[in-house]
Amino acid sequence: MGAARELKFALERHWRGEIDAAALQAVGAELRARHWQAQRDAGLGLVTVGDFAYYDHVANHIQLLGCEPARFGFAPGAPELARYFALARGTTGHDPQACGAGCAHGHAAPEGHAALEMTKWFDTNYHYLVPELHADTQFHLASERLFDEVREAQALGHAVKAQLVGPLTFLWLAKDKGDAPFDRLALLERLLPVYAQILACLKDLGVQWVQIDEPILGLELPAAWSQAFEPAYWQLGKAGPQVLLATYFSPLQDNLRLACQLPVAGLHVDAVRAPEELTGVADWLPGYKVLSVGIVDGRNIWRCDPDAALALLAPIAAKHPGPLWLAPSCSLLHVPQSLKGEERLDGELRSWLAFAEEKLHELALLAALLDGSAQQQGPRLAAARAVIASRRASARVHRADVARRLADAPAGADQRRAPFAARRLVQRTRLPLPLLPTTTIGSFPQTAQIRAARAAHRRGQLPTQDYEAQMRAEIADVVRRQEALGLDVLVHGEAERNDMVEYFGEQLAGFAFTANGWVQSYGSRCVKPPILYGDVARDTPMTVAWTQYAQSLTDRPMKGMLTGPVTILQWSFVRDDQPRSRTCEQIAWAIRDEVVDLEKAGIAIVQIDEPAIREGLPLRRAQWQQYLAWATRAFRIAASGVGNGTQIHTHMCYSEFNDILPAIAALDADVITIETSRSHMELLTAFGDWRYPNEIGPGVYDIHSPRVPGEGEMLHLLRRAAQVVPVQHLWVNPDCGLKTRAWPETEAALRAMVQATRQLRAEL
Ligand code: GLN
Numbered sequence: 001m002g003a004a005r006e007l008k009f010a011l012e013r014h015w016r017g018e019i020d021a022a023a024l025q026a027v028g029a030e031l032r033a034r035h036w037q038a039q040r041d042a043g044l045g046l047v048t049v050g051d052f053a054y055y056d057h058v059a060n061h062i063q064l065l066g067c068e069p070a071r072f073g074f075a076p077g078a079p080e081l082a083r084y085f086a087l088a089r090g091t092t093g094h095d096p097q098a099c100g101a102g103c104a105h106g107h108a109a110p111e112g113h114a115a116l117e118m119t120k121w122f123d124t125n126y127h128y129l130v131p132e133l134h135a136d137t138q139f140h141l142a143s144e145r146l147f148d149e150v151r152e153a154q155a156l157g158h159a160v161k162a163q164l165v166g167p168l169t170f171l172w173l174a175k176d177k178g179d180a181p182f183d184r185l186a187l188l189e190r191l192l193p194v195y196a197q198i199l200a201c202l203k204d205l206g207v208q209w210v211q212i213d214e215p216i217l218g219l220e221l222p223a224a225w226s227q228a229f230e231p232a233y234w235q236l237g238k239a240g241p242q243v244l245l246a247t248y249f250s251p252l253q254d255n256l257r258l259a260c261q262l263p264v265a266g267l268h269v270d271a272v273r274a275p276e277e278l279t280g281v282a283d284w285l286p287g288y289k290v291l292s293v294g295i296v297d298g299r300n301i302w303r304c305d306p307d308a309a310l311a312l313l314a315p316i317a318a319k320h321p322g323p324l325w326l327a328p329s330c331s332l333l334h335v336p337q338s339l340k341g342e343e344r345l346d347g348e349l350r351s352w353l354a355f356a357e358e359k360l361h362e363l364a365l366l367a368a369l370l371d372g373s374a375q376q377q378g379p380r381l382a383a384a385r386a387v388i389a390s391r392r393a394s395a396r397v398h399r400a401d402v403a404r405r406l407a408d409a410p411a412g413a414d415q416r417r418a419p420f421a422a423r424r425l426v427q428r429t430r431l432p433l434p435l436l437p438t439t440t441i442g443s444f445p446q447t448a449q450i451r452a453a454r455a456a457h458r459r460g461q462l463p464t465q466d467y468e469a470q471m472r473a474e475i476a477d478v479v480r481r482q483e484a485l486g487l488d489v490l491v492h493g494e495a496e497r498n499d500m501v502e503y504f505g506e507q508l509a510g511f512a513f514t515a516n517g518w519v520q521s522y523g524s525r526c527v528k529p530p531i532l533y534g535d536v537a538r539d540t541p542m543t544v545a546w547t548q549y550a551q552s553l554t555d556r557p558m559k560g561m562l563t564g565p566v567t568i569l570q571w572s573f574v575r576d577d578q579p580r581s582r583t584c585e586q587i588a589w590a591i592r593d594e595v596v597d598l599e600k601a602g603i604a605i606v607q608i609d610e611p612a613i614r615e616g617l618p619l620r621r622a623q624w625q626q627y628l629a630w631a632t633r634a635f636r637i638a639a640s641g642v643g644n645g646t647q648i649h650t651h652m653c654y655s656e657f658n659d660i661l662p663a664i665a666a667l668d669a670d671v672i673t674i675e676t677s678r679s680h681m682e683l684l685t686a687f688g689d690w691r692y693p694n695e696i697g698p699g700v701y702d703i704h705s706p707r708v709p710g711e712g713e714m715l716h717l718l719r720r721a722a723q724v725v726p727v728q729h730l731w732v733n734p735d736c737g738l739k740t741r742a743w744p745e746t747e748a749a750l751r752a753m754v755q756a757t758r759q760l761r762a763e764l
């Protein structure tokens with residue numbers, strides 16, 4: 001994105017029509033040049049070319065390999081970049097830049113084309129565009145972009161390593177969109193000649209090394225897929241420059257021998273995620289091959305401990321007779337760019353961190369240490385050692401009270417006092433709710449005024465008193481509107497929250513925030529994850545005053561609203577000096593304190609959101625059980641400090657839970673609300689068949705679109721829900737929070753939702 005997110009801003013200007021393609025491309029070229037120079041300046045032997053993208057690197061490959069879906073109907077001469085953005089963002093109508101004469105919607109039917117689907121890149125928070133394949137998809141070399149960028153880097157005098165997503169990973173990540181199901185692997189035969197052609201072109205350009213990424217080697221692959229690697233790479237190994245096969249994010253395990261023995265010139269492995277495999281790799285990798293060790297963590301922001309790295313590397317260097325390369329564990333896309341500009345972080349904390357640019361220098365230091373030329377690096381080594389020691393011993397990192405609390409946790413601290421059936425009876429008397437209670441997921445529209453007030457307060461331009469008065473007015477407004485709509489369980493609306501993790505992180509001990517630590521999420525969108533550096537504790541209440549105020553305005557139950565420990569963990573950069581499970585448990589105890597204080601303040605319902613529980617799943621299924629055990633335990637610790645009469649809700653977005661249903665039940669929330677409307681309640685069928693034990697609110701409308709669904713539509717979904725879930729267990733709510741929506745559509749949709757509920761109640 002650039003250190004100041006230059007690419008983001010240029011993209012958005014281009015999409016608004018303020019700058020043309022040439023101006024955007026000039027920004028791209030400038031950023032590439034700057035990033036290559038940074039690699040060169042740090043002393044890297046090769047600069048990587050091909051990892052730059054105007055939206056997403058997988059989308060680059062869709063164009064490179066000539067498999068843009070036919071449904072877009074692009075005109076033969078449509079410019080590459082216009083087609084690219086049409087794929088990435090969809091078109092709302094006829095796009096004269098991209099659409100061809102044969103375009104399905106034409107001028108008369110301006111409904112446009114839906115963008116390619118987006119999904120998470122392995123276990124990261126980066127989203128790629130999913131290639132769409134059909135049984136008859138043909139591939140051909142269709143873009144010069146990669147070769148142009150290679151020429152660009154060469155013209156700047158760099159030694160180039162070109163980079164590609166491998167053919168098997170590309171097919172694996174694609175989705176078959178044909179009417180009849182077919183085997184994506186069958187397309188490999190057609191795809192390989194195009195890869196061979198690309199490699200040949202790179203060779204003609206004088207490129208010595210091509211890195212081909214096959215991270216799926218870290219997954220549990222069906223036999224047909226793992227068996228396809230060897231013949232494929234026989235074909236590619238011959239075609240062009242030397243190939244460095246790159247794997248990352250996950251241990252190779254049963255694919256380790258395969259990865260070592262493929263007919264390529266080198267192998268890159270992730271020594272951060274799988275240090276225990278390095279010896280095995282050195283054993284199996286033929287001596288003449290390059291071994292590239294991903295030693296500097298590309299997924300986290302901590303400075304590398306040079307002594308620990310050396311202890312890992314030295315025996316491998318001794319064992320492997322061939323060339324040893326040092327590299328980041330994976331792409332540096334997943335960390336922020338540079339610590340320059342983080343002067344607001346205090347010096348000690350800042351000294352513990354390394355962002356992308358600093359990581360390049362860490363590589364240089366490690367290389368010097370390893371080849372014995374460390375004398376020149378003396379001061380830098382001493383500085384690195386001092387920093388590691390300071391972090392290890394810091395009183396800001398380790399809090400005795402937090403350690404004691406975890407150690408002394410009584411058995412059963414993660415269990416509610418009574419089982420659900422008994423709690424339910426108590427809650428029924430405390431909360432006289434109608435059949436099919438209606439509620440929302442927490443946030444209401446975040447209007448421009450709300451955002452402006454928060455920003456002004458943050459800058460110190462709006463006194464706290466005035467800010468709080470404005471937020472209270474907002475809460476009062478939201479409460480009044482909910483009462484008018486006739487909702488049964490109300491919320492305060494979350495106007496005071498910028499983000500569901502940042503808001504809590506800012507109030508918990510152990511978190512720090514950067515000024516500029518942006519990481520790409522998708523396209524031009526970036527997130528700025530908090531840095532969780534130390535033991536977590538909640539020293540003062542975080543939400544009680546707002547919630548209590550909201551409750552004081554109404555007789556209906558006000559739902560307290562918190563973010564759960566797994567989600568806070570998952571959306572932060574977390575410590576690497578203790579297991580994630582332990583960090584998660586610390587957050588859980590902090591959230592528990594808040595839940596207990598809400599109960600003391602008279603709040604009868606508390607929702608603990610865990611939208612990220614599924615995305616925390618390890619890449620290998622063999623590790624799922626272990627993760628789910630500590631993740632669900634953390635949630636239960638947060639939820640179990642209260643009496644039986646307090647009703648705990650949880651909420652999750654995204655609809656793929658079918659494979660972790662038992663874990664979701666193990667949360668033992670009294671009520672769970674989930675996203676189901678886009679899948680037409682399919683998910684619920686799974687919940688029904690399997691008999692979800694507690695109460696459940698399947699979302700009856702999609703909040704991602706401004707479209708207002710009709711009452712009939714929601715009634716239909718509710719009737720379907722009532723067929724699989726006992727009506728006494730059923731709640732009615734939207735799919736997710738409403739903060740991205742505007743008021744008119746929000747009120748219209750909720751009005752229809754309440755009407756549909758009343759209709760169904762009358763039928764029952
Ligand atoms: N309570 C949050 C909201 O309503 C939940 C958001 C989420 O699930 N991502 O915005």
Ligand code: ZN
Pocket residue numbers: 441611651652653654735736737
């Ligand atoms: Zn949600």
